[in-house]
Amino acid sequence: MAGPLALQFLRSASSSDQLPDALVEVALVGRSNVGKSSLLNALANRTNLARTSKTPGATRLLNVFELDGKPSGRWVVDLPGYGFAKVSGAERASWQQMIEGYLTGRPNLQVVLLLVDAEIGPTPLDVQTVDWLRHVGRPVRIVATKADKVGASRRGGRRAQLAAGLGLTPNDVAWCSAEKGFGIPELRTEVAGLLTPT
Numbered sequence: 001m002a003g004p005l006a007l008q009f010l011r012s013a014s015s016s017d018q019l020p021d022a023l024v025e026v027a028l029v030g031r032s033n034v035g036k037s038s039l040l041n042a043l044a045n046r047t048n049l050a051r052t053s054k055t056p057g058a059t060r061l062l063n064v065f066e067l068d069g070k071p072s073g074r075w076v077v078d079l080p081g082y083g084f085a086k087v088s089g090a091e092r093a094s095w096q097q098m099i100e101g102y103l104t105g106r107p108n109l110q111v112v113l114l115l116v117d118a119e120i121g122p123t124p125l126d127v128q129t130v131d132w133l134r135h136v137g138r139p140v141r142i143v144a145t146k147a148d149k150v151g152a153s154r155r156g157g158r159r160a161q162l163a164a165g166l167g168l169t170p171n172d173v174a175w176c177s178a179e180k181g182f183g184i185p186e187l188r189t190e191v192a193g194l195l196t197p198t
């Protein structure tokens with residue numbers, strides 16, 4: 001299995017059309033505070049590559065991280081979260097625009113890693129987002145994170161329930177914990193594979 005991904009911060013943007021085309025990219029998408037930036041850090045085995053926070057709204061821009069430098073044109077993009085209540089209506093609309101514009105506007109976006117809280121997901125907004133991604137034709141990989149919060153005895157049931165809530169089977173869902181590290185080596189392998197140009 002792959003070791004830590006050699007990711008480096010490349011740049012931020014407030015709109016996807018500020019970004020040049022990547023060779024290949026994958027994106028981290030999900031509810032505010034679900035753990036997107038923490039997962040990016042876990043993939044890279046770095047504590048502060050992407051900013052994380054106990055409170056929602058830590059990531060406010062499209063943050064691009066490049067794999068293997070050089071430049072390689074192989075990107076992991078960390079997005080702001082959706083459903084963050086504590087910003088004004090106008091700001092929320094502009095975030096929505098930033099996220100949707102990015103998700104529909106990138107020709108080489110291979111897969112969206114859609115993070116769902118292993119304990120409480122999928123929320124209605126998660127379901128809506130998955131439906132929308134399917135509608136616009138973006139391949140989605142569901143990643144249930146914070147799985148360390150689900151006790152061992154509940155894991156099987158929770159996995160089945162979470163998957164069913166999205167019309168999937170348990171094996172369709174990657175199950176991981178950025179905090180405890182389980183499931184991370186498998187995800188590194190998967191992301192490295194997605195970012196290998198064909």
Ligand SMILES: Nc1nc2c(ncn2[C@@H]2O[C@H](COP(=O)(O)OP(=O)(O)OP(=O)(O)O)[C@@H](O)[C@H]2O)c(=O)[nH]1
Pocket residue numbers: 030031032033034035036037038039051052053054055056057058059060079080081082145146147148149176177178179180
């Ligand atoms: N228990 C547990 N906590 C986690 C895990 N991953 C992230 N967290 C915590 O969840 C909180 C939010 O993490 P972030 O990585 O900032 O979440 P985010 O999705 O990037 O949030 P926004 O950028 O605000 O949308 C932090 O307090 C993290 O420490 C995990 O696997 N397990």
Ligand SMILES: [Mg+2]
Pocket residue numbers: 036037038051052058059078079080081
């Ligand atoms: Mg974040």
